[in-house]
Amino acid sequence: MTKQVHKQVHLAAHFPGVNNTTVWSDPAAGSHIEFESFRRFAQAAERGKFDFMFLAEGLRLREQNGAIYDLDVVGRPDTFTVLAAVAAVTEHLGLAGTINSTFNEPYEVAREFATLDHLSGGRAAWNVVTSWDAFTGENFRRGGFLPQDQRYERARTFLATAMELLDSWRGDEIVADKETGEFLRTPTPGRFAHSDAHFDISGQFDVPRSPQGRPVVFQAGDSDEGREFAASGADAIFSRHGTKEAGQAFYADVKGRLAKYGRTPEELLILPAATFVVADTDAEAAELAAEVRKQQVSGQTALRKLEEVWNRDLSGYDPDGPLPEVDPLVGENTVAKGRASVRMNRDPLAVAVAWREQAEAKGLSIRELMIEVSSRQNFIGSPATVADQIDDLVQSDASDGFILVPHITPGGLDVFVDTVVPLLQERGVHRTDYTGTTLRDHLGLAPLGGTA
Amino acid sequence: MPTPLHLAVALDGAGWHPAAWREPDARPTELLTPGYWVDLVTEAERGLLDLVTFEDAFALQSGDRWAPDERTDQVRGRLDAVQVAARVAPLTRSIGLVPTAVVTHTEPFHLSKAIATLDFVSTGRAGVRVRVGALPAEAAHIGRRQLPDLRELDPADPVAQAGLRELFDEAADWVEVLRRLWDSWEDGAEVRDVATGRFVDVGKLHYVDFAGPHFSVRGPSITPRPPQGQPLVAALAHQAVPYELVGRSADLGFVTPTDAADAARILAEIRTAQAAAGRAEETVHVLGDLVVFLDEDEATARSRKDRLDERAGSEYTSDAAVFVGTPSGLADLVADWTQAGLSGLRLRPATLPHDLRQVTTALVPELQRRGLFRTAYEASTLRGLLGLPRPANRYAAV
Numbered sequence: 001m002t003k004q005v006h007k008q009v010h011l012a013a014h015f016p017g018v019n020n021t022t023v024w025s026d027p028a029a030g031s032h033i034e035f036e037s038f039r040r041f042a043q044a045a046e047r048g049k050f051d052f053m054f055l056a057e058g059l060r061l062r063e064q065n066g067a068i069y070d071l072d073v074v075g076r077p078d079t080f081t082v083l084a085a086v087a088a089v090t091e092h093l094g095l096a097g098t099i100n101s102t103f104n105e106p107y108e109v110a111r112e113f114a115t116l117d118h119l120s121g122g123r124a125a126w127n128v129v130t131s132w133d134a135f136t137g138e139n140f141r142r143g144g145f146l147p148q149d150q151r152y153e154r155a156r157t158f159l160a161t162a163m164e165l166l167d168s169w170r171g172d173e174i175v176a177d178k179e180t181g182e183f184l185r186t187p188t189p190g191r192f193a194h195s196d197a198h199f200d201i202s203g204q205f206d207v208p209r210s211p212q213g214r215p216v217v218f219q220a221g222d223s224d225e226g227r228e229f230a231a232s233g234a235d236a237i238f239s240r241h242g243t244k245e246a247g248q249a250f251y252a253d254v255k256g257r258l259a260k261y262g263r264t265p266e267e268l269l270i271l272p273a274a275t276f277v278v279a280d281t282d283a284e285a286a287e288l289a290a291e292v293r294k295q296q297v298s299g300q301t302a303l304r305k306l307e308e309v310w311n312r313d314l315s316g317y318d319p320d321g322p323l324p325e326v327d328p329l330v331g332e333n334t335v336a337k338g339r340a341s342v343r344m345n346r347d348p349l350a351v352a353v354a355w356r357e358q359a360e361a362k363g364l365s366i367r368e369l370m371i372e373v374s375s376r377q378n379f380i381g382s383p384a385t386v387a388d389q390i391d392d393l394v395q396s397d398a399s400d401g402f403i404l405v406p407h408i409t410p411g412g413l414d415v416f417v418d419t420v421v422p423l424l425q426e427r428g429v430h431r432t433d434y435t436g437t438t439l440r441d442h443l444g445l446a447p448l449g450g451t452a
Numbered sequence: 453m454p455t456p457l458h459l460a461v462a463l464d465g466a467g468w469h470p471a472a473w474r475e476p477d478a479r480p481t482e483l484l485t486p487g488y489w490v491d492l493v494t495e496a497e498r499g500l501l502d503l504v505t506f507e508d509a510f511a512l513q514s515g516d517r518w519a520p521d522e523r524t525d526q527v528r529g530r531l532d533a534v535q536v537a538a539r540v541a542p543l544t545r546s547i548g549l550v551p552t553a554v555v556t557h558t559e560p561f562h563l564s565k566a567i568a569t570l571d572f573v574s575t576g577r578a579g580v581r582v583r584v585g586a587l588p589a590e591a592a593h594i595g596r597r598q599l600p601d602l603r604e605l606d607p608a609d610p611v612a613q614a615g616l617r618e619l620f621d622e623a624a625d626w627v628e629v630l631r632r633l634w635d636s637w638e639d640g641a642e643v644r645d646v647a648t649g650r651f652v653d654v655g656k657l658h659y660v661d662f663a664g665p666h667f668s669v670r671g672p673s674i675t676p677r678p679p680q681g682q683p684l685v686a687a688l689a690h691q692a693v694p695y696e697l698v699g700r701s702a703d704l705g706f707v708t709p710t711d712a713a714d715a716a717r718i719l720a721e722i723r724t725a726q727a728a729a730g731r732a733e734e735t736v737h738v739l740g741d742l743v744v745f746l747d748e749d750e751a752t753a754r755s756r757k758d759r760l761d762e763r764a765g766s767e768y769t770s771d772a773a774v775f776v777g778t779p780s781g782l783a784d785l786v787a788d789w790t791q792a793g794l795s796g797l798r799l800r801p802a803t804l805p806h807d808l809r810q811v812t813t814a815l816v817p818e819l820q821r822r823g824l825f826r827t828a829y830e831a832s833t834l835r836g837l838l839g840l841p842r843p844a845n846r847y848a849a850v
Contacts, residue, residue: 084539116535140561178473
């Protein structure tokens with residue numbers, strides 16, 4: 001197969017939420033909850049001809065040391081409700097929501113996504129996540145949690161069940177002929193019956209087939225199981241691998257898994273999340289980026305982030321002093337609750353050794369070290385530099401594009417849209433206008449017909 | 453000064469008559485498109501109505517009250533009501549938006565944040581109509597539990613009564629959790645204190661710690677307290693057990709009297725339930741539901757209903773009373789029912805948009821001529837329109 005000379009760069013925008021990426025203390029930061037912020041953010045993304053906007057989810061407020069975590073943005077709106085409202089103030093932008101498969105039922109999630117797809121004219125996307133902790137479960141009827149080995153099993157069957165429901169209407173059932181009085185072509189549209197270890201449901205689905213047939217399916221998750229899950233059926237995968245080498249390795253690995261499911265590399269897009277700092281010159285951008293890092297990691301934030309690994313209350317330590325001499329407490333993390341990042345440091349003692357070495361070698365304080373190890377600034381530079389970097393990563397198969405996370409709500413996307421996007425358009429690697437109406441169109445995915 | 457009259461319109465499909473979709477101005481192929489709903493709500497707003505409600509269920513519509521049917525001559529299929537309301541919200545300014553939520557099969561945590569978010573996106577115009585989902589078909593779609601087929605039982609049967617009571621007790625718990633979660637953030641909890649680095653004052657966030665037979669919820673909400681503090685909670689009630697739900701849990705009840713005297717009787721039952729729940733001092737509005745066929749003269753309205761009935765194959769009946777006549781005649785009825793103590797009416801247009809337009813362009817001007825209805829929106833929130841205060845937060849330190 002001949003390689004396309006210019007791959008198109010897919011761009012999406014993540015509304016910056018509760019992580020410390022978001023600099024709420026900046027005078028330019030606005031509300032993260034009022035609709036005006038979502039409207040402005042979405043319209044900026046649409047002005048930049050982005051594929052979609054994306055909302056994350058978190059169903060319990062984070063806690064640390066037995067208190068609600070108060071240093072980052074706290075609170076967010078309901079995903080479906082915001083996306084349905086955003087559909088009213090945009091025309092083309094895809095609307096992607098993270099919805100977990102643990103504290104919902106397939107029937108309600110299927111009807112929510114079918115509804116969103118109808119109300120947006122075919123722009124809905126579902127980022128399927130698995131959530132299993134008992135901490136979050138305390139807010140729900142189902143309560144409890146899933147053992148780790150059942151996470152993907154439930155996610156898989158949940159997704160499969162939801163798809164069965166969404167496919168239960170073929171798309172040609174509604175006739176609505178006023179003359180003959182025939183509204184439906186068939187007396188039992190949407191009929192389904194599904195039974196497995198997790199779900200035993202039957203009846204008739206009540207939302208007729210939507211413009212895309214089903215939402216575009218995104219998946220995040222980096223484990224072997226997660227990659228396999230994505231390869232088997234997702235349309236796009238969110239990754240964390242923003243650098244060239246790691247990105248290329250991930251890209252090759254995941255795309256290589258597609259063939260055994262009878263899928264081609266174009267059927268699964270790799271879209272890492274990425275932050276950016278853009279200024280007039282590279283030097284100014286570097287300076288601004290350092291400023292932003294300091295805003296993101298205050299002394300208090302540095303201590304709290306260290307606690308996620310140390311699993312101890314470190315509030316007595318000086319963030320401008322050296323790392324604690326005590327070792328992390330090994331075992332279930334009881335200090336930081338409701339944080340995905342806690343699970344990433346599975347061997348806290350090894351992390352502590354590595355961080356101590358790094359701090360000693362460079363003479364870093366706690367805060368300086370945390371700024372360094374938690375740095376997630378992918379693109380820093382002038383508009384031309386950032387456009388170069390993005391284009392290079394996409395053309396060299398480190399990704400198919402990026403999900404951009406600005407550090408300011410809601411105006412942080414503007415500088416990218418107004419300065420970097422035109423450069424990508426000049427290169428012919430980003431659309432100058434939408435050519436289709438649905439999110440599947442924007443992503444270059446083949447339309448799904450009815451299942452008739 | 454007379455008590456202000458409140459008017460609502462209940463939106464469902466092509467209208468409440470099963471043959472409504474065949475009318476010349478009906479848009480049966482657009483019932484799942486946003487433009488259809490925007491047009492209807494915009495029309496209702498033009499008529500200065502207090503609010504619109506959006507019907508919903510976790511099952512396909514059916515001509516049979518208790519079970520799915522296999523009819524092909526009526527509208528089937530619908531959208532999630534909360535999202536329809538949200539889709540309409542940014543394109544309207546003043547009218548209240550009250551979607552239906554099926555409490556029996558949903559998580560109060562999810563709906564609490566959804567309705568709070570609807571309040572944010574509509575800047576203070578959100579409500580929710582809680583609906584008990586008693587249909588076995590709905591339960592089978594969720595798979596969490598089985599419900600008895602109440603159709604098989606005499607409504608007076610103790611098993612049926614106990615089943616009904618359990619479902620409504622659960623609904624009351626559901627509303628209690630909803631309200632606690634809305635209060636779980638105090639106003640002003642978001643402090644953005646740059647000096648200390650604190651985004652929120654955790655002293656103003658509260659665990660709700662609800663525990664009941666069907667679910668427990670720890671809280672706090674993930675969504676801050678919405679603009680109205682407490683969005684409006686509404687419920688439709690036809691008999692004693694649901695009247696109690698209105699009395700103990702709702703801000704607004706929809707009831708189905710046959711006439712003014714019946715309205716007074718129902719109202720007394722609700723006031724008794726309200727007092728029993730210790731809420732005698734609170735305003736609980738009660739609106740009478742009425743299906744309306746409206747035309748310039750009564751004969752036209754009657755022949756239109758006859759034509760629709762003929763197309764449907766049977767005479768239309770409803771849980772609510774059916775009015776067939778002129779906007780002026782309806783204005784008389786509105787005056788009569790509100791004399792009996794109702795706060796106003798929730799009109800169910802038999803056909804859309806025809807009967808809705810009769811409401812906005814003929815009934816409303818007639819009521820205005822009589823000095824019974826507002827001539828402009830005088831508040832920017834739904835609570836404001838209904839003359840309800842913004843509630844204090846139960847968790848806030850005095």
